[in-house]
Amino acid sequence: MNALTEAWPDLGNGLDSAPIVARLTATPGVQRLPSPKLTLFVKRDVLPPELCAELITRIDAVRRPSTIADPNGDSAFRTSETGDLPADDPTVIDTERHIAMLTGLSAAHGEPIQGQRYAVGQEFKAHTDYFDLNGADYHRYCGLSGNRTWTVMLYLNTPEAGGATRFKAVDKMIQPEPGKMVAWSNRRADGSLNPATLHQAMKVRAGVKYVITKWYRELPWRG
Numbered sequence: 001m002n003a004l005t006e007a008w009p010d011l012g013n014g015l016d017s018a019p020i021v022a023r024l025t026a027t028p029g030v031q032r033l034p035s036p037k038l039t040l041f042v043k044r045d046v047l048p049p050e051l052c053a054e055l056i057t058r059i060d061a062v063r064r065p066s067t068i069a070d071p072n073g074d075s076a077f078r079t080s081e082t083g084d085l086p087a088d089d090p091t092v093i094d095t096e097r098h099i100a101m102l103t104g105l106s107a108a109h110g111e112p113i114q115g116q117r118y119a120v121g122q123e124f125k126a127h128t129d130y131f132d133l134n135g136a137d138y139h140r141y142c143g144l145s146g147n148r149t150w151t152v153m154l155y156l157n158t159p160e161a162g163g164a165t166r167f168k169a170v171d172k173m174i175q176p177e178p179g180k181m182v183a184w185s186n187r188r189a190d191g192s193l194n195p196a197t198l199h200q201a202m203k204v205r206a207g208v209k210y211v212i213t214k215w216y217r218e219l220p221w222r223g
């Protein structure tokens with residue numbers, strides 16, 4: 001914790017969802033998915049439009065082809081571009097603050113914010129955000145900081161067509177809108193990994209789509 005983040009709420013790493021769920025549920029404008037299978041929340045207008053526009057320019061400055069942790073033989077599995085945003089940039093810090101204030105998730109447990117850009121035809125096929133315990137690279141990705149607990153994703157714009165996020169197991173589609181947040185626990189109530197979090201970024205059909213993602217870990221983030 002540093003001088004900046006000590007003023008932010010810290011309700012833990014999210015493995016115990018209860019304090020995060022309580023904070024989100026008590027916040028006006030937050031909607032909860034009505035499903036016992038998946039703890040997922042949506043809130044519109046979390047980031048102001050100017051901040052979304054600034055983040056888009058930051059993503060464009062650092063974007064490179066996206067990768068996946070456990071290559072599965074499908075080279076078209078994730079065709080977007082990705083970039084790590086500079087943690088000391090005031091725009092990025094402001095975004096971090098919005099996320100921390102809304103969710104209460106511990107800044108110390110958060111990975112650096114990533115940006116994603118999808119051009120026409122690009123997608124991220126169905127996956128979970130947690131790392132597969134039997135994956136070849138589990139230790140490389142989770143050895144220092146543990147597995148992922150929560151995902152917080154914010155859309156920065158609306159593509160002209162396509163680009164929704166689909167959660168197949170609960171039959172839910174979320175449409176991109178600038179500043180809209182989707183946040184979910186990657187765990188069940190008992191802390192176990194939840195396969196009902198399976199989701200995909202559907203193909204953009206016209207225009208371009210920008211999002212940022214922030215993931216939280218069991219342990220303080222050390223890389």
Ligand SMILES: O=C(O)CCC(=O)C(=O)O
Nearest residue numbers: 124164165200201211213
């Ligand atoms: O872009 C989206 O709608 C989903 C992105 C996603 O699932 C991810 O980056 O892990």
Ligand SMILES: [Fe+2]
Nearest residue numbers: 127128129199
């Ligand atoms: Fe994902």
